[in-house]
Amino acid sequence: MSDWQPLVLSFQVAFFATILATTLGVLIGLWLTSPRAIGRDLIDAIASAPMVMPPTVLGYYVLVALGRNSAVGRAWEAIFGSSIVFTRTGAVVAATLGSLPLVIKSARAALEGVDPTLLKAARTLGAGPVRAFVTVHLPLAARGLVAGVMLAFARSLGDFGVTLMVAGDIPGETQTAALAIYDLIQSHQERAAGGMVAVLTSITIVALYLVNKLTAVRRES
Amino acid sequence: MKVERTLEVDVRVERAQGRDFVLQAKFVAPPGVTILYGPSGSGKSTTLGAICGLITPTAGRIALGDEIWFDRERRIRKPVEERGIAFVFQSLALFPHMTAAGNVEYGLPRKMPRAERDKRAREMLARMKVAHLADRRPATFSGGEAQRVALARAFAPEPRLVLLDEPFSAMDRELRRDFIADVRAYVDEARVPLLHVTHHRNEARALADRVVLIEGGRITASGGVDELLPASRDMLDDSLRIHTRE
Numbered sequence: 001m002s003d004w005q006p007l008v009l010s011f012q013v014a015f016f017a018t019i020l021a022t023t024l025g026v027l028i029g030l031w032l033t034s035p036r037a038i039g040r041d042l043i044d045a046i047a048s049a050p051m052v053m054p055p056t057v058l059g060y061y062v063l064v065a066l067g068r069n070s071a072v073g074r075a076w077e078a079i080f081g082s083s084i085v086f087t088r089t090g091a092v093v094a095a096t097l098g099s100l101p102l103v104i105k106s107a108r109a110a111l112e113g114v115d116p117t118l119l120k121a122a123r124t125l126g127a128g129p130v131r132a133f134v135t136v137h138l139p140l141a142a143r144g145l146v147a148g149v150m151l152a153f154a155r156s157l158g159d160f161g162v163t164l165m166v167a168g169d170i171p172g173e174t175q176t177a178a179l180a181i182y183d184l185i186q187s188h189q190e191r192a193a194g195g196m197v198a199v200l201t202s203i204t205i206v207a208l209y210l211v212n213k214l215t216a217v218r219r220e221s
Numbered sequence: 222m223k224v225e226r227t228l229e230v231d232v233r234v235e236r237a238q239g240r241d242f243v244l245q246a247k248f249v250a251p252p253g254v255t256i257l258y259g260p261s262g263s264g265k266s267t268t269l270g271a272i273c274g275l276i277t278p279t280a281g282r283i284a285l286g287d288e289i290w291f292d293r294e295r296r297i298r299k300p301v302e303e304r305g306i307a308f309v310f311q312s313l314a315l316f317p318h319m320t321a322a323g324n325v326e327y328g329l330p331r332k333m334p335r336a337e338r339d340k341r342a343r344e345m346l347a348r349m350k351v352a353h354l355a356d357r358r359p360a361t362f363s364g365g366e367a368q369r370v371a372l373a374r375a376f377a378p379e380p381r382l383v384l385l386d387e388p389f390s391a392m393d394r395e396l397r398r399d400f401i402a403d404v405r406a407y408v409d410e411a412r413v414p415l416l417h418v419t420h421h422r423n424e425a426r427a428l429a430d431r432v433v434l435i436e437g438g439r440i441t442a443s444g445g446v447d448e449l450l451p452a453s454r455d456m457l458d459d460s461l462r463i464h465t466r467e
Contacts, residue, residue: 120275121314123301125328126378135327139318 005172006180007196013088013163013176014156017095021152024096025103026145030133032104033111044104051101055161058097062166066093090167091174095159099152106151110144111137147211154207158200226286227251228382228414232271232278234264244268244438250414253430254405257418258450264438265418269384272416273308274301285382285414307375309388313367315359321346321370322355328378341377349373349403365396372400376407383408383415389424401427425450 028047032040050058066084067073077083084090114137122132138145160178167174169183177196184193228250235243244264248255257265270276272283274290277298283291290299307328315324325342333341346352349369359367368388375383385404389397405428408415419425425432429446442449 115312115314117310117312117314118316121308121310121316122327123275124273124304124306124308125374126302126305126330127327128300128302136316 003180003192004195006175007177007199009088009091009175010157010177010200013091013095013159014153016092017099017156017159018149018153020092020096021099021103021156022145022149025100025148025152026107028100029104029107030111030137032108044108047104048101050097050162055098056165059094059162059165062090062093062097062162066090066166085166086168086170086174088167088174091163091176094162094166095156098159098162099155102151102155103148106144106148107141110141110148113144114140143214147214150207150211150214154204157203224286225252225412226288226381226414228272228416229282229284230268230272232268232281232283232291234267234271234276235279242267242438244271246271246435246438246440248433248440248443250416250431250433252408252412252414254408254415254417254428255431255433256425256429256446256450257416257433257435258420258425259435260420263435265435266386267438268435269308269386269416269418272382273306273384274299274304305378305381306384307378307380307382308384309371309375309386311387313371313388315362315367315371315374317359320356320358321351321362321373324359324370325374325377328374330378342373345373345377346370368396368400369403372403372407376411379411381413383413385415385417385419387418387420389419389421397424398427404428422450 028043031037032044034040037043063085064070065072066076068077068083068085073084082089084093118136118140119132122136123129127135158178159176160182163174163176164179169175169179171180175183177200181193181196181200184190230249231247233243233245242262242264244267246264246268257268259265267276271278271291278291278293280293281291282289282293285304288299289295289297290304291297315321316327319327322339322342325345326338329338329341343352343355346355346369349372351366351369351373354362354366354370359370362370371388389400401424404415404417417425417428426446429450431443432446432449433443434441434449
């Protein structure tokens with residue numbers, strides 16, 4: 001009989017990581033669409049690095065930046081009473097960093113795909129930059145953005161390397177489904193891992209299928 | 222009684238159109254139709270962009286009556302959305318995710334009650350003879366219908382200045398004549414300046430009260446339509462003549 005608690009934790013982590021990655025990713029993606037953004041190619045490269053960087057390297061950076069000896073880590077601990085690393089918060093941070101490039105890439109492509117004349121028209125019709133973004137830019141980029149969010153959720157759900165480095169593998173605390181599957185395989189309990197493997201596989205395939213459908217409709221329209 | 226305001230433009234835009242193009246434009250557009258006439262790449266659209274605030278000039282001043290919209294020296298720059306401009310783009314730029322009524326409502330004041338906005342939008346669509354399109358989206362419009370909706374959207378907020386960036390370029394002659402009549406009627410009633418970019422001589426002659434000639438980023442002449450765009454002979458270069466076979 002499978003213990004589903006790691007899977008439940010994975011869903012919780014993926015939920016919060018997707019919200020964070022979507023918020024940050026759309027803002028960064030929007031900034032990257034501006035031709036006047038200074039150093040946007042460098043920022044794009046840095047933001048995309050987690051896609052190709054070894055998880056251990058990314059995890060190392062997070063530990064250095066947010067660990068107990070860092071300024072951010074100490075401030076966090078002073079305010080909230082617990083550290084970021086080796087907690088569920090760390091698992092959310094790890095999953096967010098892993099999925100952020102997917103949202104940024106999708107958001108940038110979706111937002112750049114909107115005819116800039118429509119945004120100019122909104123401005124001349126009396127809309128400020130925020131209203132033009134919310135009422136014209138965002139709805140017209142919605143399909144691409146939703147595709148990015150779905151990819152981010154699927155990616156967050158299955159994060160392994162960065163989560164292991166930043167949050168550890170603490171059963172009942174930071175052990176997500178991907179880590180639990182690894183532990184079960186290591187202890188020759190393949191059958192017990194089967195349930196979680198099936199769920200993660202199904203969600204990934206469904207997410208990718210829906211992403212394909214969304215972007216296909218976008219191409220046709 | 223309506224206050225009549227004249228648009229005064231005296232600007233320099235460097236590195237315009239993403240290249241080493243310099244626009245130096247000085248002219249006035251009193252209430253009525255002023256045609257900005259010149260070949261492609263002469264700086265017509267850049268001029269409109271600077272007037273509406275989508276492009277920030279390097280130097281100069283733009284004012285409508287006694288209201289200063291841009292003054293580099295005095296560091297005045299009124300935001301685009303506060304200038305009260307109607308801009309009809311060449312592509313029309315109708316919002317594809319909104320109905321015709323939604324497009325027209327978009328430019329009406331937010332403080333106006335929703336029901337009144339809807340009523341005003343439908344009235345304006347009816348005035349432009351496209352009331353039947355109110356609940357349909359732009360993807361289902363013909364070219365002529367889209368242009369009528371675009372004009373309804375432009376005129377509904379009662380703009381203080383109207384800018385037309387060749388919106389009639391894809392229309393056949395008959396349709397264009399109808400639109401010219403609609404635009405003329407609006408300007409005569411509202412008594413606002415309308416600046417219309419075109420390189421169609423007959424279109425210019427049919428609409429213009431005044432003509433401003435622009436070439437290579439410079440204003441070369443301004444004055445009456447008969448003086449600058451005579452009906453019988455083409456005074457301009459060959460690049461413009463191709464557009465006059467109507």
